[in-house]
Amino acid sequence: xxxxxxxxxxxxxxxxxxxxxxxxxxxxxxxxxxxxxxxxxxxxxxxxxxxxxxxxxxxxxxxxxxxxxxxxxxxxxxxxxxxxxxxxxxxxxxxxxxxxxxxxxxxxxxxxxxxxxxxxxxxxxxxxxxxxxxxxxxxxxxxxxxxxxxxxxxxxxxxxxxxxxxxxxxxxxxxxxxxxxxxxxxxxxxxxxxxxxxxxxxxxxxx
Amino acid sequence: xxxxxxxxxxxxxxxxxxxxxxxxxxxxxxxxxxxxxxxxxxxxxxxxxxxxxxxxxxxxxxxxxxxxxxxxxxxxxxxxxxxxxxxxxxxxxxxxxxxxxxxxxxxxxxxxxxxxxxxxxxxxxxxxxxxxxxxxxxxxxxxxxxxxxxxxxxxxxxxxxxxxxxxxxxxxxxxxxxxxxxxxxxxxxxxxxxxxxxxxxxxxxxxxxxxxxxxxxxxxxxxxxxxxxxxx
Numbered sequence: 001x002x003x004x005x006x007x008x009x010x011x012x013x014x015x016x017x018x019x020x021x022x023x024x025x026x027x028x029x030x031x032x033x034x035x036x037x038x039x040x041x042x043x044x045x046x047x048x049x050x051x052x053x054x055x056x057x058x059x060x061x062x063x064x065x066x067x068x069x070x071x072x073x074x075x076x077x078x079x080x081x082x083x084x085x086x087x088x089x090x091x092x093x094x095x096x097x098x099x100x101x102x103x104x105x106x107x108x109x110x111x112x113x114x115x116x117x118x119x120x121x122x123x124x125x126x127x128x129x130x131x132x133x134x135x136x137x138x139x140x141x142x143x144x145x146x147x148x149x150x151x152x153x154x155x156x157x158x159x160x161x162x163x164x165x166x167x168x169x170x171x172x173x174x175x176x177x178x179x180x181x182x183x184x185x186x187x188x189x190x191x192x193x194x195x196x197x198x199x200x201x202x203x204x205x206x207x
Numbered sequence: 208x209x210x211x212x213x214x215x216x217x218x219x220x221x222x223x224x225x226x227x228x229x230x231x232x233x234x235x236x237x238x239x240x241x242x243x244x245x246x247x248x249x250x251x252x253x254x255x256x257x258x259x260x261x262x263x264x265x266x267x268x269x270x271x272x273x274x275x276x277x278x279x280x281x282x283x284x285x286x287x288x289x290x291x292x293x294x295x296x297x298x299x300x301x302x303x304x305x306x307x308x309x310x311x312x313x314x315x316x317x318x319x320x321x322x323x324x325x326x327x328x329x330x331x332x333x334x335x336x337x338x339x340x341x342x343x344x345x346x347x348x349x350x351x352x353x354x355x356x357x358x359x360x361x362x363x364x365x366x367x368x369x370x371x372x373x374x375x376x377x378x379x380x381x382x383x384x385x386x387x388x389x390x391x392x393x394x395x396x397x398x399x400x401x402x403x404x405x406x407x408x409x410x411x412x413x414x415x416x417x418x419x420x421x422x423x424x425x426x427x428x429x430x431x432x433x434x435x436x437x438x439x
Contacts, residue, residue, distance in 0.1 A: 074333075074336055084326070149333075
């Protein structure tokens, strides 16, 4: 149930080209800013279209330029955890968490709202609005929202970068539990070597 | 207490404006959407055409409406075949109001659509929402305060419409004589001073209320779209 990626994308002068296959566990995309790490996540999620290549997650082909396959983002079931959380500001925490869950087919759901709440420790936040959350809380809600959407992999874009040291430790421990207890393949973007060395089973360098 | 005559004038004004605004709102939203999200070069021209009623003398707009919707006008004949006459009718006053309020409404709606954070729409897509679902559950609710503010603003503008209306549908009591036209008529009457004062007061009150409502809605939009991230 891994992730296979082989994509190229030219953006102006820059060429983003990467190729790797990873099994379950956390694969880190590591490199300086501007190397196109986020672009790779966007291509997996379907938010950015590669010029050519092939993307397979959990045995399903999401994109294959040769075969003319290009699934819409909503058909890919990639749980994307953004650097800036992107919680819906007009919806409560509970409505944010259930947004993807309600849109998923029952057979795609593998975790329930109470399970997510106890796993992430966010049960007491359900009635709040996103603007009433701290950074660490918002990040946990964003992770919960992705898990509840029936995701078969997680795409995490610098999920620790806007948190203070204490919150970083907390979220890092959570990510380890998602990796080890939930056994969800994770593609993880970071420019922080220590973070990547602690979390990743495999490191893909982009430059 | 306003007299029966004054109430009738206010009621007619509100009816004309309500029909005008709700009739034109879908088109205004559609044009605002295209201007906010469209990518092609011809949009500059569309933008200019949309803003024309804002800068043209209203009497010119009224004259153009006469040309198009008058008895001899191409659209007027078409509507006459369906049994609809706009000239000298309150429905014609509503059309004139709608045309004059259109640019203001499009402007407010466009700004509110542009203010919606498209990264939230992307997030919704990754969570399984189709384009349509994203529009209904994310874009529209986030833009809604601005869209409503646009409606209120257009309504206020339409209550004050004078030049295009009097040119297109004349000043007929109980049919096309809205508030500003009634004030104008009263000004022409030797004993009309008291009526002018009372109608003007009503006008100021209605406009002020509309502006306050529109301002409250605009603030609410800022809180959702910009203010939403401060807490993080």
